[in-house]
Amino acid sequence: MAERITPRAENYSQWYIDTILQSKLADYSPVKGCMVIRPRGYALWEKMKAGLDGLFKETGHQNAYFPMLIPESFLKKEAEHVKGFSPELAVVTHAGGEKLEEPLILRPTSETIIWSMYKKWIQSYRDLPLLINQWANVIRWEKRTRLFLRTTEFLWQEGHTAHATEEEAQEETIKMLMVYKKFAEEYMALPVIAGIKSESEKFAGAVQTYAIEGLMQDKRALQAGTSHNLGQNFAKAFDVTFQTKEGTLDHVWATSWGVSARLVGALIMTHSDDRGLVLPPVLAPIQxxxxxxxxxxxxxxxxxxxxxxxxxxxxxxxxxxxxxxxxxxxxxxxxxxxxxxxxxxxxxxxxxxxxxxxxxxxxxxxxxxxxxxxxxxxxxxxLEEIQNNLYHRALAFRKENTHQAEDYQSFKKLIEEQGGFIESGWCGNADCEAKIKKETKATIRVLPMGRNGAGNRTCILCGEKAKELAVFAKAY
Amino acid sequence: MAERITPRAENYSQWYIDTILQSKLADYSPVKGCMVIRPRGYALWEKMKAGLDGLFKETGHQNAYFPMLIPESFLKKEAEHVKGFSPELAVVTHAGGEKLEEPLILRPTSETIIWSMYKKWIQSYRDLPLLINQWANVIRWEKRTRLFLRTTEFLWQEGHTAHATEEEAQEETIKMLMVYKKFAEEYMALPVIAGIKSESEKFAGAVQTYAIEGLMQDKRALQAGTSHNLGQNFAKAFDVTFQTKEGTLDHVWATSWGVSARLVGALIMTHSDDRGLVLPPVLAPIQxxxxxxxxxxxxxxxxxxxxxxxxxxxxxxxxxxxxxxxxxxxxxxxxxxxxxxxxxxxxxxxxxxxxxxxxxxxxxxxxxxxxxxxxxxxxxxxLEEIQNNLYHRALAFRKENTHQAEDYQSFKKLIEEQGGFIESGWCGNADCEAKIKKETKATIRVLPMGRNGAGNRTCILCGEKAKELAVFAKAY
Missing domain, CATH: 3.40.50.800 (Anticodon-binding domain)
Known part of the structure; x- marks a missing residue:
């Protein structure tokens, strides 16, 4: 502990970096945007992995491993998917001393390579559901990076499931969202809001994206996990059909869901203080x-x-x-x-x-x-009391920093002066959402579940009758 | 079990592939040379990982994670290293929609990126030893691939340690070789010969490479793990020095060691039969x-x-x-x-x-x-009896198929007609080794440890006084 950690009140962002570097969780690497996870950081990630992996297996999922190199043409098969990811792709053009006939993409996510395999493995309803998870590294070429929160290469898990019916896929999507919520709250002591993402924030290729959102100590939100109902989009793109019980042919229904080592960043920003890390006992490598x-x-x-x-x-x-x-x-x-x-x-x-x-x-x-x-x-x-206290302390902090705004003036004032989560009505129109984002930098984090919708609210921007209750915040 | 597995006696190579595909351990992927590890195969690899990881931690090692992208210039810093790996490299030239200033290599192994970090982390003898392991995927552009045994991308672990003295590095090299031997014999029920690799077979950048070698049912050898004493080669290439207890400055001494998911292939080829897999109880996901x-x-x-x-x-x-x-x-x-x-x-x-x-x-x-x-x-x-029986059955098979050759005629005849391990004298000359390889396809697998050297033997090819006792075989 040779150096001083910048106090949070002085510079929260610097405090975060100081805490990580001095506690030796991670270090910068010589490769732009990539980080090194040092032994103390990896031990924490191993505990998190073990907890999540246990929850996945309890819910019937199996691990597998798919290639990290994906033919460029695969990415292009699902139109929205390639549109969403193409700015972030890293491309292998040469290998074994020769130029490749077709460039290979370093996986930014694995839907396309996995669905090309599911086509081989799924013929009949007897092959369903197929419930597979993968622990892997992925590459997304990010312009601005920050240790753990956003790096060019990151470690994550990605679940990819195939189902016989739309209802089953939807059930799986929610089940895994709830697994993530349980992990965040019971292991990480991080209270989260579960909800639906707006169209503009959903995963490229999904019918609907669900997410859990936590509030960090600096009153900015952090997306801590997503679960996607992919409908039949990837099954259609890769022509994956199955014979139903009734003998007809149908496209398979899909989900995917993921969390990453960004959760280590969330953990730090939820509990730690000016003397360094504060870890929940359930995940602390040394208790x-x-x-x-x-x-x-x-x-x-x-x-x-x-x-x-x-x-x-x-x-x-x-x-x-x-x-x-x-x-x-x-x-x-x-x-x-x-x-x-x-x-x-x-x-x-x-x-x-x-x-x-x-x-x-x-x-x-x-x-x-x-x-x-x-x-x-x-x-x-x-150890139990500490785990409990960390959760309730974070929950109290979130409650204190969750506000209601009824008109746009007070909304802007809250965003600017208070931060935190702002709950408001929203008309459902992407233009209003975009304008709010442009003017305040706040985005819709989720349309929260189990809250009975918009009620009598009006849209915080346009004043039309609200279709949704939306949780806004500035986010990581 | 819809399809028939080709019997081993009919076509061993086809039996191997049939066994893997039908038991659903793995599948071919649409990307040349890359495989998909299916849930049953991954469950087996997970058990193997857990066993190895436990042995690494018992011997004081910690896990970490380093970037998979390595600047091209790093590879070039150790002359032998780049020479050995350059034909197998895959290169990222474009990312985020732009051409990169410096191409990035997908790690074929991580010595260079790791030693660039060790330079930051090691200043004094107090920072030593540094005992780090990484579980990761690596890419080596192979021309001829075979499920599990040789694929373009593969999963492995790589240990990278730094020490204050040459003796300590040598001790670590042998310690980890013995950890691999223990794992092969006690977990995989695979008897192995531990020994030194000849100069021509050693790791590119090592001072000395040690390996464990097993004998498969078709009487071909398989290298099941390697442990390298790297001397000061990488410390010098990356200028990693430390202050000794005596206050002088010295380059750090290094080792690296690795095993890969190729061990799954070794497991199959050691024990399985014409009805499918035979798994040792210690590693069987379902017992x-x-x-x-x-x-x-x-x-x-x-x-x-x-x-x-x-x-x-x-x-x-x-x-x-x-x-x-x-x-x-x-x-x-x-x-x-x-x-x-x-x-x-x-x-x-x-x-x-x-x-x-x-x-x-x-x-x-x-x-x-x-x-x-x-x-x-x-x-x-x-379960114990089966574990024990598998080991002793494999050991008896190896003994039956280990031969001594005193002259080159009988050596060639043994290689051609019998296969297995052939123990012979060797003069130590790389020309003799190369000529034997060219004429018989047999290579020196190891110079076995603990066997009192060459004794009165003469070189099997040139007839000069032998410097070494060498174990020859055709190998995977």
Whole structure:
């Protein structure tokens, strides 16, 4: 922890970068727009992957792997799809010392290569549903990049499912949106709004896109996952038909859904503070750090006492002990805070005398003396309390920063002066949406689900009767 | 199991492809030389990854992720390295609608991008050792490809470590070779010979390459993992120095080591038979398949009996039950065999009467009636016995097919008529090695470790005093 982290109040954007670089989650690479995920960052992503992968498997999905190189002609088969992605494509033109006959695209997403395979694998309703997920790297040539949030190459998962009916595809689309919501809220402690994207914000090639949106500490929104109902668009583009139970031939119905390592960025921006990372215990690679506080003359006793605690804790939680004698206890405390370790356990000579340990919460800095025999029980309780507190703290923050606007003047004032989510009526017209975006930089994040629609609202811009309740925000 | 698998005796190469396609491990893709790993194949690779990843972490390594795009100039910094890889490179020349100023290479391996980062991360002996592994996809433009064994894009892991001394780097090189040997033998049940590669077969940029080599059923060798001592070659190419404990400045010492999804191919070719896959229990995604044998009139009772068995087994092993009533028991048996499930448990009305179950081993087809209360215990024993049997069967096969040749005539005859490993003396001269390869297609697989060298042998080609004991074979 040689360098200072810029405080959030001074420059939130710089705080974010400082936090990532100093906690060694990631680093810039010599390749424009690409990042390196360092071991501490990758350990966090591995925990997130394991959690998501478990939820996917519980809901009947299997992993597979498809080629990352896609023939240029495939991208062009779905008109909207290629229109949406063509500005971001990276192209392989030469390989093995020769010019390729047809250029190959580095996958920006895998619908086209996957549906070319589904054509081989799907003949009958017996082959459906086909529920496949892929963990992969993808490439989208971004002009402005930011660590984890937007990089030229990124790690993600993409689910691609095929169904016999429109209803089943819609059910799957919502099911996976809810899996993402569960993951965000129960693992990441990140409260999210689930809803539908407007036409202008939907995935290129989808019939309808659903998303979850979280609110970051700087009151900007962040899209944390999307789930698309693709209708029969890709089945038609790749001519994937199946024999129905009734013996007729129909095009297959599809979904796709994805989250990426951008979630690491969301996690940082939701919970962390001016001393560094704050990680929810469920995802923290190290949950507890034991710091023995000793001098030369009592090192053996204090470290011995700490090691006994370590041995008891290690069967129940992910724990480490910092016995280094080059660094001071204060340095070690700061280090544990920088890395977002949820609980620090301090043990010094006075704690030994009292047969206790001092537990320090990363989320609140509260110090809790605990009698030695109760440490395991209290640590486990406290990990749950911290997880819970992080979620409710973030939820309270979102509530405080969710506003209603009834007229365009107050809407603009709220966007400019307050930030956060603004709920307003919207006529459903793309022109109004575009004008609002141009004038305020706020976009429709989602049309929230389960909110009974627009009610008596009028469109925040044109004043016509509103068709939708829309959640606006400036977003990452 | 609609189609017939070509028997091994008829055409081994076709048997291999048939087995993979029909067991749905993988499929050809529309992109030349790239394959699709289907869910059953990926489940197997996931088990292998988990096993390897555990062994890497036990030996102190951490995972990270580096960009897949590498500036062309980086590859050129290590002269041998670029010479070795340049015929296989795929090149991105255009991105985001524009021609790139400098072409980007799709990583064929990541030494160069990683060492460009190590330069930033390593200043002092305190930063060493740096023990990083990466799970990634790589691209090597291969002319002739074969499912799993050699594809243009493949999945692998690559370890890249940095050390303060030459001794430490050498120790790491051998340690990881031994990790691979352990994985091959204890997880894959594949006996391997560990040894040193000759100069002509070593990794481009290494000081010395070590490898493990297995013998496939068609008596051809397969390289199953490599571990390289890179000396200071990459540290010098990227100018990575560190301050030693003594305060002097030295270049860092390096290793790299990798295995790929080619191991899935090795697994198939070591154990499988004319009915399909044979998988070692430690790596089988499904270890036990219960097949209830029923007619309409007794379905409820038989399935009820089978389900109770299933409930008892599922807490202890990976088990499935096939209750489908469209397919016959015979079809289900063949299906379980095709997919290499180590134990099939048949239960029919007669088994119910006797309060027993019939266990059928995939490796030997032996049928073992087991009293109902003993099924769990016997299944667990049997999984160990099968794992053990597969290893010893493969080891016996290798011993039978390892020959000694004292003169070139018998060497050629052995290669031509017998195949397998041929142990002979070698003078150490690359010309002799090249001539043998040209005339017999056999290459030096390794100079085996722990065998006391060449002894009194003479070179199998030139008759000079042998410097090395070499293991020759035709190889994949």
């Amino acid at each position: 507890v750090m034991i710091v023995p506080i000793f001098k030369n003359e009592n090192k053996a006793q204090v470290v011995g006492y700490a090691r006994k605690l370590y041995e008891r804790l290690k069967t129940q939680v992910s724990v480490e002990i910092d016995e280094d004698d080059q660094n001071s206890p204060g340095w070690k405390f700061a280090e544990a805070e920088l890395h977002g370790i949820p609980i620090r356990v301090e043990v010094g000579p006075k704690d030994m005398e009292k047969n206790q340990a001092m537990l320090v919460r990363r989320d609140t800095y509260e110090k809790i003396p605990v009698a030695n025999p109760e440490v395991e029980t209290r640590v486990k309780q406290l | 036990v398949m219960i097949v209830p044998i029923f007619k309409n009139e007794n379905k409820a009772q038989v399935v009820g009996y089978a389900r109770k068995l299933y409930e008892r087994l599922k807490t202890q092993v990976s088990v499935e039950i096939d209750e489908d009533d469209q397919n016959s028991p015979g079809w289900k048996f063949a299906e379980a065999e095709l997919h290499g499930i180590p134990i099939r448990v048949e239960v029919g009305p007669k088994d119910m009467e006797k309060n027993q179950a019939m266990l059928v081993r995939r490796d030997t087809y032996e049928k073992i009636p087991v009293a109902n209360p003993e099924v769990e215990t016997r299944v667990k024993q049997l």
